[in-house]
Amino acid sequence: MAGFDPQDTDADPDQIDLSVEAFYDVAGRITGRSGELEGAFNGAAMNFSDLIAHDIWKQNEYNAEDWRSAVEAAVYGAGVTRAWAGDVREFKSRRRELIGRWETARGDDFGVVKQEPHPNLDRVELLVDPLAVERRLSEDFVRRRAAAEASLLRGLSGQAQTAWDALQEKAELRGRQLAQGPTPQNLRHLVRHGVLGWAPYNIRGADAPLPLNPEMAGLDAQALRDYLNGDLEPDAGYAAIIAALNAAVRQGIGRAGDGERVDPEVIEYLESFYGELGGDLMVMDAYANDDMGLGDRALLQGDTLRALGGGLLVLSNGRLGGGFDRLPQAVRGLFNGDFVNDAPAQTPTDAWGRDYAALADLLGHADRRLTPGTDFAVNLIAVTPHYLEVIASHPNQMASEEFRLLDGSARTMLRVATRDIEANHAILTGDFEPGEVGSATPELLRSLFTHDWADDGAMAARLTDWIYEDGVDERLAGEATAALINTVTGIGDGGLYAALTDTNAGLDSMGMINPELSRGLGNIAVAYLDDFAALQDDAETTSFAGGDLEVAYDARARFFELVAGDAGAATHLSAAVETFEHNNLLAYAGVPRENAASEFGAANARLRAYLDAGLLNEAMDRTGNAHDAAADAAFRELNGQTLVSGVLKETIGNFGPWSALGKAVIGVSNEAYRFDARAGSSVPDVVLQLPNAERQYSRTDLSQQTMLSLVHAAVRDGRIPMDEVPQVLRTGEERSPIRRLDEVPGSERDQAEDAARRLLEQPFPGFRDLLEVQEREYADVFSTHAASSPDHYKLYVRNGETSEYWRRWF
Numbered sequence: 001m002a003g004f005d006p007q008d009t010d011a012d013p014d015q016i017d018l019s020v021e022a023f024y025d026v027a028g029r030i031t032g033r034s035g036e037l038e039g040a041f042n043g044a045a046m047n048f049s050d051l052i053a054h055d056i057w058k059q060n061e062y063n064a065e066d067w068r069s070a071v072e073a074a075v076y077g078a079g080v081t082r083a084w085a086g087d088v089r090e091f092k093s094r095r096r097e098l099i100g101r102w103e104t105a106r107g108d109d110f111g112v113v114k115q116e117p118h119p120n121l122d123r124v125e126l127l128v129d130p131l132a133v134e135r136r137l138s139e140d141f142v143r144r145r146a147a148a149e150a151s152l153l154r155g156l157s158g159q160a161q162t163a164w165d166a167l168q169e170k171a172e173l174r175g176r177q178l179a180q181g182p183t184p185q186n187l188r189h190l191v192r193h194g195v196l197g198w199a200p201y202n203i204r205g206a207d208a209p210l211p212l213n214p215e216m217a218g219l220d221a222q223a224l225r226d227y228l229n230g231d232l233e234p235d236a237g238y239a240a241i242i243a244a245l246n247a248a249v250r251q252g253i254g255r256a257g258d259g260e261r262v263d264p265e266v267i268e269y270l271e272s273f274y275g276e277l278g279g280d281l282m283v284m285d286a287y288a289n290d291d292m293g294l295g296d297r298a299l300l301q302g303d304t305l306r307a308l309g310g311g312l313l314v315l316s317n318g319r320l321g322g323g324f325d326r327l328p329q330a331v332r333g334l335f336n337g338d339f340v341n342d343a344p345a346q347t348p349t350d351a352w353g354r355d356y357a358a359l360a361d362l363l364g365h366a367d368r369r370l371t372p373g374t375d376f377a378v379n380l381i382a383v384t385p386h387y388l389e390v391i392a393s394h395p396n397q398m399a400s401e402e403f404r405l406l407d408g409s410a411r412t413m414l415r416v417a418t419r420d421i422e423a424n425h426a427i428l429t430g431d432f433e434p435g436e437v438g439s440a441t442p443e444l445l446r447s448l449f450t451h452d453w454a455d456d457g458a459m460a461a462r463l464t465d466w467i468y469e470d471g472v473d474e475r476l477a478g479e480a481t482a483a484l485i486n487t488v489t490g491i492g493d494g495g496l497y498a499a500l501t502d503t504n505a506g507l508d509s510m511g512m513i514n515p516e517l518s519r520g521l522g523n524i525a526v527a528y529l530d531d532f533a534a535l536q537d538d539a540e541t542t543s544f545a546g547g548d549l550e551v552a553y554d555a556r557a558r559f560f561e562l563v564a565g566d567a568g569a570a571t572h573l574s575a576a577v578e579t580f581e582h583n584n585l586l587a588y589a590g591v592p593r594e595n596a597a598s599e600f601g602a603a604n605a606r607l608r609a610y611l612d613a614g615l616l617n618e619a620m621d622r623t624g625n626a627h628d629a630a631a632d633a634a635f636r637e638l639n640g641q642t643l644v645s646g647v648l649k650e651t652i653g654n655f656g657p658w659s660a661l662g663k664a665v666i667g668v669s670n671e672a673y674r675f676d677a678r679a680g681s682s683v684p685d686v687v688l689q690l691p692n693a694e695r696q697y698s699r700t701d702l703s704q705q706t707m708l709s710l711v712h713a714a715v716r717d718g719r720i721p722m723d724e725v726p727q728v729l730r731t732g733e734e735r736s737p738i739r740r741l742d743e744v745p746g747s748e749r750d751q752a753e754d755a756a757r758r759l760l761e762q763p764f765p766g767f768r769d770l771l772e773v774q775e776r777e778y779a780d781v782f783s784t785h786a787a788s789s790p791d792h793y794k795l796y797v798r799n800g801e802t803s804e805y806w807r808r809w810f
Helices: 013-031 037-042 064-107 123-128 130-180 184-192 199-207 214-228 236-258 264-282 298-316 329-336 348-365 374-382 384-393 408-417 421-429 441-450 458-468 474-489 497-501 515-527 529-533 553-563 567-589 596-623 626-646 658-667 669-679 701-716 746-760 767-785 790-799 805-809
Strands: 543-545 548-550
Touching: 013 037, 013 064, 037 199, 064 130, 064 184, 064 199, 130 184, 184 199, 199 236, 214 236, 214 264, 236 264, 236 298, 264 298, 264 329, 264 348, 298 348, 298 374, 329 348, 348 384, 348 408, 374 384, 374 408, 374 421, 384 408, 384 441, 408 458, 421 441, 421 458, 421 474, 441 458, 441 474, 441 497, 458 474, 458 515, 474 497, 474 515, 474 543, 474 548, 474 553, 497 553, 497 790, 515 529, 515 553, 515 567, 529 548, 529 553, 529 567, 529 596, 553 567, 553 596, 553 767, 567 596, 567 626, 567 701, 596 626, 596 701, 596 767, 596 790, 701 746, 701 767
Parallel strands: none
Antiparallel strands: 543 548
């Protein structure tokens, strides 16, 4: 039978390798580099600029994108060629293996053994004709050997054909890859098969596939541990590990922006890396200035923290392909009270706090474009009150000042964790499990809102600031707002109204301790101001359903009071209410329908009454004196009116939906805060019995401003000619020709009111009904929600008790 000689190829992998070197030589000429170029391009992650020689990139004609494309073409050609060389080697190796199996089998008669005569069965025949027995056995051997040979030949020939067909398919693949060029799919194929290492990333950055795998991760983690504990001096190996982590982070940042997941190999690498690193991840000695590891190298500390923190955030994020369950146990254990930082002088509680601070340091150094996974973020926020308890109740027993536990770690943690909106929503709505050391929503908010933060509560306010930002999911924002209002205005179990108006820090309210929190609540109030003014079907509890927020009546003045804890926020809210009223009256002027006076007048009156009650109650709490409280509330409201007249004059001159105007008001909130101090020097020392109290000879301020706003609307629509408007009502400005109430001197108020009344008789014959509805609704709402004295305020805070004082007064 014929021997076994499977088909071979004339391709020589060694000669093909020479072509690979030629490609890299071209890349070297493009970049101005020489030496072992394949290793230089593929050995470690780096920036593209590091590949280009100084003499090239300093030239005026140097164009980075042109050089990237040229280098990429050369390196990609080298990669495809290297892959083809590998394909040929694999085929030739397989062919040699098959031939070797054939030669081995042939030398062993293909496993067939000639049988010997059987002493019993062949005994007679051996006596009669022993040669016949030998012939029979020989023929049997030859037959079986030929059958085995044929069988093996068929099998090996089939395998050889499969190998040949595979080589042809590889040849076609490499041809297509060369013709198609460096597409993402082709690059990913070459990287995953180990033909190209870091070259695609070094040339194209985060968009390129990364040569990361779990096996490599374990070795990297072991090496980094040696660098961190000082067993190894930072060198090129350290730089390569950090560069690999940074490459994974960069891919995470890029994919997050595109709404895509990172490559599975990247997540597997990070999971294995952090799993192997374990508790060493959070040993602060490795990063702090203690003459160990990287301690005396500030730059290296920053590089390490940035890379390790960023990798953790990528790994934690389910939207990127990671998840909370893929984080190392050393991190997940923190949320059950476990710790890895341990020292003889530390209590377990202090050791836990040290772990928390170390994790905050890691995450705080990460790129700010990275968002933690929702479950991770929720847990980070939920355990922050426990950390605040640690630093408040346990003296620090640390070896040096650098290790003292301060609330800066908590601020850092909140800055990172609150980037995830879904986590903020879960915290505010209570839709999460607090774990062993975490806090449920009421206690969590009590802790975060009443702690005396060094940043005035700015980081804690991020828990709610997202609610009024552009592009936020309406449902998430509405549900979070409803839950927040229920919690911070609630009385009794689960309610924080009493705690936030009389915090643990003394008699100061939340806004006095943390003005940024009041300002954030103020922006939320402004965003939903039309809901604070609306009638509700069932407003015992604030709720959000079907796109509508229903604010409990009892919650409105209380929420405004929490806003008013900061003077600037009170001014901002007052300006917003003024804007809303003016805008509402423009709407009334353009809606000649039945019940319009009742609808628009009542809404303005309700909103004004809730504002006045909130301002008065806050001042009553702060001053402890009814007379001073009334004066203070009037002062802040006047600031708001002045702000509207100045900063927002152009905005309120145009009628539009509140959703748009509310955002404009929020946009100038910083100006409102700056204005509060500026206005204080010019506002007279006024004493009013009550905000918007009716004077002896004129209507309330609300009614007077209403009439001026209606005159403005009528002039704008041409129903009142400007030449008929008396000078006492004119501003002299073309865009906003009618004065607002705060622009009318006190001595001219009566004259201005009489002039406005005469002008309104014809275009708005029902305007008196509007004024009466306003006064009636205002009196009813204010009487229900305003404290009459400091003693009554305490009863109002504790159990919501109302007073008959204001009803008798009205």
